[in-house]
Amino acid sequence: MVVGEFVQKRQLIIVGGGPGGYNAAIRAAQLGQEVTLIEKEELGGVCLNTGCIPSKTLTHAASQYSSMPHLKELGIHTEAVRFEWPAFIEYQKRTVSGLQKGVEALFKANKIEIIKGTATFMSENRIGVDSGHHYEMYQYENAIVATGARPVMPQGISRTEGKxxxxxxxxxxxxxxxxxxxxxxxxxxxxxxxxxxxxxxxxxxxxxxxxxxxxxxxxxxxxxxxxxxxxxxxxxxxxxxxxxxxxxxxxxxxxxxxxxxxxxxxxxxxERYQPNTNELGLEFIKVTMDDEGYIAVNEYGETSVPGIFAAGDCTIGMRLASKAIKQGKVAAERIAGIASAYSLAVVPQVIHSTPPIAAVGLTEKEAREQGYEVKTGQFAMGGNGFASLSGQKEGLAKMIMDAKTDLLLGVHMMGAGAAEMISTGTLALEMAAREEDLSYPVYAHPSLSETWLEAVEQATGKAIHLPPERKKETATS
Known part of the structure; x- marks a missing residue:
């Protein structure tokens, strides 16, 4: 291995090219920072290469295949329908490759330097990079750790390829x-x-x-x-x-x-993961981590060491690309001198199943445990006109509110359109919406979003497409 003779100076070094890392890199470059990103594998990280995008390509293909019986009901006959796994895998690869090239093009346009190799922190302002045949030392002003996490087998279970x-x-x-x-x-x-x-x-x-x-x-x-x-x-x-x-x-x-x-x-x-932090040398420079190796950060993405930030699955908390993206952008903005911060109090969760599931805010159980006097509204997708005509009648929408103030506490949905519609629930929670804020607007008809209106109105006994609740009979003497 050839060792570089000089310590090279860099303004901002980012370790890891997944959603947290590459979003931080581009945002920092937009703000005038000179950015160097170190990645030992492929740009885009697990999310783009082996996680989010490949898995959602699979769920999309499976959902499309399962919709074939409904096409026949509509009079659309597709004879000898079959699913070919090799053809699907090729499509999946093309999709990933196309998105990866898009990220690479953005890096080039923003003049972001990419270094292939394994990074190790040597001190609070120095990092070494081993590329396998060459070793270089870099001195930085700020650094962002965005190395993600990797799956691990349960104790006593051995991974077997293909099985x-x-x-x-x-x-x-x-x-x-x-x-x-x-x-x-x-x-x-x-x-x-x-x-x-x-x-x-x-x-x-x-x-x-x-x-x-x-x-x-x-x-x-x-x-x-x-x-x-x-x-x-x-x-x-x-x-x-x-x-x-x-x-x-x-x-x-x-x-x-x-x-x-x-x-x-x-x-x-x-579901078992561990953070990719064990070989970074963070313990030597006193970066605070929990017992599993996840990095502790504040609402600015700052670690316990000044000048070192962290984002994504390597930090304590939920494993979501949306979290990584937000943390990465905030870290870049703080480094550039912008008073930016984030909160993970209201983060939407989306499950691309059939039908899809999406949620944001408190569950009914969580709301009660936190001391709220809860009222809920619920409406089945089967009662929605557009869901019926499109053959997507599975699922329901549920609204959770504070009975005293009508404040919206949580939005939960299983059914067609859930993944796209949950952003409206996230915005409503961020703006402290109440029952009136959701029931007052005019909703498009026919549309899947009307399930939300009916769920809100059901909480107050106003839902049109639900029969009135039977009143409990009281015993008379």
Whole structure:
């Protein structure tokens, strides 16, 4: 290995080219910073290359395939419909490649320097980069750590290529498996289970938390949809062991009631991750991290060390690209002298399942636990005109409000349009909207958004497309 003779000076160094890193880089360049980004793999990080984009390409393809029966109802006949996994994988690769080239073009346009290699902090203002055949030392004014996180296997379970895998490895499969077992209680597990069921696979889902962290009304509806789709759900269960032999994976799980053994073609694990911070040398420069290695940051993205910021999945908190993007931009703006900050109090969650699920704010349970006197409104998608005509009648919309002040506390939706519509709920919560703010506007008709209006009006007994609630009879003497 050749070692550089001189310490090279840089204004801003960003370690990691995922959503947090590349958004920070572009924002910083817009603000006049000279930016150097260090990435040891591909620009775009896990989200673009193996996570968000590939997985949502899969859920989109599966959703389109599952919509074929409705096309026949409309009089649209597509004979000999079939799904070809190799063709899909090629489409997935082209999509990822196109987006990656777009990011590269933006870097070039913003004159951002990209260095390929592994970074290690040597002191509070110096970082070394090992490119495999060359080692260079850089001195920086500010740095942003955006190295993300990686999946890990549960204790006692060994990864086996093509058989016992992470969700990020689904793109490496050669065909749609006959039986897929998914183990996880997160949004990735929900998406993966329904996608493969829509593509014709038998699916079993092992989950510790049968609510998947969702509002109880949405969780019940999801359980109903799974039952209708014939997805085998093992609730409040733990994976005990798994081993791959020949063409089969043998899986043992422990549920509340019994120990069960399953045979499957593939076992997909979704929810265990650890931050990519263990080889950065952050402990030597006294950056505060929790016991798992996640970096502690404040609302400005600052770590405990002046001049060093962090963004994304390597920081304490939720693992969402939206969080990483916001943190990265705020860090870049603070470095450039702008009084910027962020809050993770109101962050939308989107699950690209069939039907999609989206939520923002408090669940009904959380609202009650926080001491609110809660009132809720709920409306089924089956009662919406546009959902009916488009054959997308599964799901519901639910509004959670403070009964004393009518303040909106949470918005939860399962159904067509949920992913796009949740931004309206996020904005409403940020602006401290009340019941009147949601019921006063004129809603387009026919539209999926009318489910929100009906849900709000149901909370006050005004919903048009719901029968009146039966009054409880009181005993008379």
């Amino acid at each position: 016992i895998i992470y969700a990020e490895e689904l793109r490496n499969l050669k065909q749609v498996p006959g039986h897929v077992v998914v183990c996880g209680s997160d949004y990735i597990a929900i998406e993966t289970a329904m996608a493969f069921r829509n593509l014709g696979a038998d699916v079993s889902l092992i989950c510790r938390d049968d609510t998947f962290g969702l509002d109880e009304s949405i969780a019940r509806e999801l359980n109903r949809v799974y039952k209708k789709a014939k997805i085998k759900l093992f609730k409040k269960a733990e994976l005990v062991e798994a081993s791959a032999g020949g063409e089969t994976v043998t899986i043992t799980l422990q549920s509340e009631k019994e120990k069960v053994t399953l045979d499957a073609d593939v076992l997909v694990l979704t």
